Amino acid sequence: MSSRAKGPRIAAIVALLAVAAYVAVTLIIVLPSSPMRPAVVSAASPYFSQKWNVFAPNIMKTNSELVIQAQWRDDGQLVKSDWVSITAIEQNSVAGSAMPSRIQKSSWNAVNAYNKRYVALTEAQRNVVRDTFIERHDGGYRAKQAEPLVSQLTEMGQNRAAVVQFLRYDYMLKESATTFATAHFDKPIERVRWKLQRERPNDFEHRFDDEAQFDPYVVVFGWRHADDLIDPETIAVYDDVLARYGDSR
Amino acid sequence: MTTTPSRTKKRTISATDASRKPQATASVSAFSVSNRFDALVRWITDAKRATYSLSALRIVYGTIILAFLSTNLRDRHYLWGVASAWVEPEAKRRGWAEILRVLFSKDNAFLFDVAYGALFVLALVFLVGWQTRFVTPLLTLFWVGLSTNSAVLTNGGDTIMRISLLFLVFANLSQHWSVDAWLRRKRGPTRKPVLKGWFTFPSWVGNAAHNAAVMLCAYQILLVYVNSGIYKLMGEEWRDGTAFYYSVVLDVFRPFPALSDLTWQWEFGVYVATFLSIWVQLLFPLFLLWRPTRIVALVFILGMHLGIGLFLGLWPFSLAMIALDLLFVRDSSWCQAIIWLRGVSATLREIVQQRRAPALAQDEPAPAEPTQPEVRETAGARS
Numbered sequence: 001m002s003s004r005a006k007g008p009r010i011a012a013i014v015a016l017l018a019v020a021a022y023v024a025v026t027l028i029i030v031l032p033s034s035p036m037r038p039a040v041v042s043a044a045s046p047y048f049s050q051k052w053n054v055f056a057p058n059i060m061k062t063n064s065e066l067v068i069q070a071q072w073r074d075d076g077q078l079v080k081s082d083w084v085s086i087t088a089i090e091q092n093s094v095a096g097s098a099m100p101s102r103i104q105k106s107s108w109n110a111v112n113a114y115n116k117r118y119v120a121l122t123e124a125q126r127n128v129v130r131d132t133f134i135e136r137h138d139g140g141y142r143a144k145q146a147e148p149l150v151s152q153l154t155e156m157g158q159n160r161a162a163v164v165q166f167l168r169y170d171y172m173l174k175e176s177a178t179t180f181a182t183a184h185f186d187k188p189i190e191r192v193r194w195k196l197q198r199e200r201p202n203d204f205e206h207r208f209d210d211e212a213q214f215d216p217y218v219v220v221f222g223w224r225h226a227d228d229l230i231d232p233e234t235i236a237v238y239d240d241v242l243a244r245y246g247d248s249r
Numbered sequence: 250m251t252t253t254p255s256r257t258k259k260r261t262i263s264a265t266d267a268s269r270k271p272q273a274t275a276s277v278s279a280f281s282v283s284n285r286f287d288a289l290v291r292w293i294t295d296a297k298r299a300t301y302s303l304s305a306l307r308i309v310y311g312t313i314i315l316a317f318l319s320t321n322l323r324d325r326h327y328l329w330g331v332a333s334a335w336v337e338p339e340a341k342r343r344g345w346a347e348i349l350r351v352l353f354s355k356d357n358a359f360l361f362d363v364a365y366g367a368l369f370v371l372a373l374v375f376l377v378g379w380q381t382r383f384v385t386p387l388l389t390l391f392w393v394g395l396s397t398n399s400a401v402l403t404n405g406g407d408t409i410m411r412i413s414l415l416f417l418v419f420a421n422l423s424q425h426w427s428v429d430a431w432l433r434r435k436r437g438p439t440r441k442p443v444l445k446g447w448f449t450f451p452s453w454v455g456n457a458a459h460n461a462a463v464m465l466c467a468y469q470i471l472l473v474y475v476n477s478g479i480y481k482l483m484g485e486e487w488r489d490g491t492a493f494y495y496s497v498v499l500d501v502f503r504p505f506p507a508l509s510d511l512t513w514q515w516e517f518g519v520y521v522a523t524f525l526s527i528w529v530q531l532l533f534p535l536f537l538l539w540r541p542t543r544i545v546a547l548v549f550i551l552g553m554h555l556g557i558g559l560f561l562g563l564w565p566f567s568l569a570m571i572a573l574d575l576l577f578v579r580d581s582s583w584c585q586a587i588i589w590l591r592g593v594s595a596t597l598r599e600i601v602q603q604r605r606a607p608a609l610a611q612d613e614p615a616p617a618e619p620t621q622p623e624v625r626e627t628a629g630a631r632s
Contacts, residue, residue, distance in 0.1 A: 052473050
């Protein structure tokens with residue numbers, strides 16, 4: 001090949017090498033296990049991280065909901081609210097909308113991610129995290145302190161990473177639930193708790209049955225101390241969402 | 250040249266046949282490999298490929314982003330803005346560059362709205378194809394900034410658009426159906442660069458970058474299908490043909506509940522939909538190798554994505570996949586389709602005019618002079 005054609009050759013080789021490199025990287029990412037996988041995933045993430053097993057191999061069969069309850073003081077006495085499903089309110093955006101708002105996935109994804117971290121704990125740890133995270137302090141109450149809680153849970157399972165990952169998500173849900181309850185009940189919220197509620201529609205062979213084939217699966221978590229500063233701008237946004245999507249089903 | 254020397258040569262060769270044949274075979278084989286490589290080099294560097302498909306992709310991607318921003322407009326602060334600060338402990342641990350994380354502010358609603366508005370304008374400009382080579386990287390930056398600012402909202406559609414948009418920064422997306430193309434036609438091809446020799450590259454550089462983007466996007470879509478197909482094949486409900494039913498009974502994927510319930514009434518339909526979902530995805534790369542099967546595969550895969558959009562409400566994902574599927578339609582096929590459509594359109598216009606003519610003849614006097622037939626540029630001539 002003449003020297004004039006060297007340029008195109010080099011350009012073509014560079015293009016092919018780029019494609020080959022991407023093919024190699026993605027195959028290592030999507031294939032279940034290889035010795036190089038951790039290093040490659042770390043280098044390619046987060047931009048090229050990808051998973052294409054959303055509806056497979058085991059297709060989702062349950063409707064998950066994040067349902068919250070709150071407490072506030074009325075004449076010095078703690079008052080307990082009804083249970084309210086954040087997910088049901090958010091998913092009022094779905095029916096009748098050809099392309100629903102992404103709000104449909106917010107608490108639905110959050111509660112599924114939370115549940116994944118919950119089931120990664122040991123049975124003994126699960127018993128603890130289903131209990132309250134509130135302790136007495138100076139004649140009143142406060143949230144259990146993070147580091148002692150991490151140590152207590154880690155001692156039970158020797159899995160500090162799993163414990164920290166769960167508690168981080170627990171803290172996030174506490175923040176979200178507190179803001180939601182403040183907007184929904186219009187009260188100074190002192191405590192919140194939530195439950196993961198899963199309902200499974202009948203299996204295919206029982207799809208025409210009137211009777212529900214499965215009982216709901218419910219995990220109730222303990223009270224969390226709502227010590228967050230409530231931002232009025234955030235409450236205004238939540239108020240607007242509640243006004244538009246209405247009450248839970 | 251006479252035949253005698255070659256005959257002599259043949260005899261000479263036959264005398265030493267055993268020793269020379271492997272060399273000759275190796276030489277032919279090397280020649281063939283070299284030829285194929287040269288053909289590949291020419292394919293990559295001689296011209297930009299899939300220009301119609303990429304122009305269609307630009308329009309579809311622009312539409313997706315505009316529709317996405319519109320449907321989420323009223324929930325934007327709840328999902329990504331000041332009211333979404335609760336996701337930060339997770340969102341900030343995902344390794345995204347700080348510029349992407351701060352682009353859509355969680356502290357200041359006004360700044361967030363400026364960024365949201367900028368993304369809307371970029372998507373609009375991208376859709377119409379104006380200054381696409383500069384707009385595409387900016388659009389990618391803002392789109393990735395928004396879709397990565399939460400830890401609970403991202404889905405497969407965001408992922409496929411994020412990855413492909415980065416590749417498409419290196420491609421020409423405005424060859425057709427764009428303001429850029431319209432301006433090129435208006436100004437003519439003789440417009441000189443400002444500093445020739447400094448800011449111009451040989452055409453093969455641009456062609457190689459463009460075609461590398463095409464190959465990367467094509468590979469990405471095949472990866473999604475094959476990977477997803479293999480996972481499906483491992484699932485019991487996919488193998489027994491009932492998975493489609495489970496996908497349409499979850500509340501989060503029921504934009505039209507009555508329509509969703511209608512789809513699972515007919516058992517055979519559920520089996521067929523499930524079966525096709527697996528095998529069209531798994532066999533998609535093989536079907537692409539032969540034109541008739543390629544057409545069949547594209548028809549089925551487009552049908553599958555339209556179904557996902559309609560029944561599950563996942564339009565951004567579905568349309569992004571459709572846009573990428575179109576990469577497997579050649580420019581020559583687009584030209585044929587455009588010429589055919591123009592022919593159909595002209596015939597329809599003629600029929601309408603013929604039907605109107607008697608009615609008009611009764612009301613209006615005939616024109617003094619016959620009008621000139623319209624001269625139109627064909628798609629084939631342009632490409």
